[in-house]
Amino acid sequence: MKALLLQGPGEVSQMRVGEAVKPSPQPGEVLVRIMATALNPVDYKTGNQGNPHWSYPHILGLDSAGIVEEIGEHHYPGRGPCCSNRHRDKACHRQDRSDAGVTAKLTRVLPCRQGSFSA
Known part of the structure; x- marks a missing residue:
């Protein structure tokens, strides 16, 4: 899949579009097709x-x-404060800094983690 790739720390100005491995949702996660994203000052600083x-x-x-593309095993819509994600639902969220980011075609999301929610 296409993604905006950072090659190493301190190389934000050298980011380029390239190919990345398509993520698969893990148990309890959903795969979201990204429709809109942005790089914010915090992204540049951490990069x-x-x-x-x-x-x-x-x-x-x-x-x-984005749009929920795929649902991982053991994901039960409707359980928890923000777990309404079903296939083709609209979703917006804030990714954890330790995970792969969202400047790509697809990303894995754990929808019940604090800060993630569906619209």
Whole structure:
């Protein structure tokens, strides 16, 4: 899949569009097709500093909106404060900084984690 890739810490100005492995939703997660995203100042700052949890090339970006594309095993819509995600639902969320970011065609989302929600 296409993604905006950071090659290493401190190389935000060198990010390029490239190919990344398509993520698969893990148990309890959903796969979201990204329709809108942005790189915010926090993305540039963390990209320049790097993160010990990241492997490179890394996909930056925390905020996105999209459509639920695939539902992982053991995902029960309607359980929890924000678990209404069903196939083709609209979804927006804030990604955790330790995960792969959202400047890509697809991203994995754990919809019940604090900060994630569906619209």
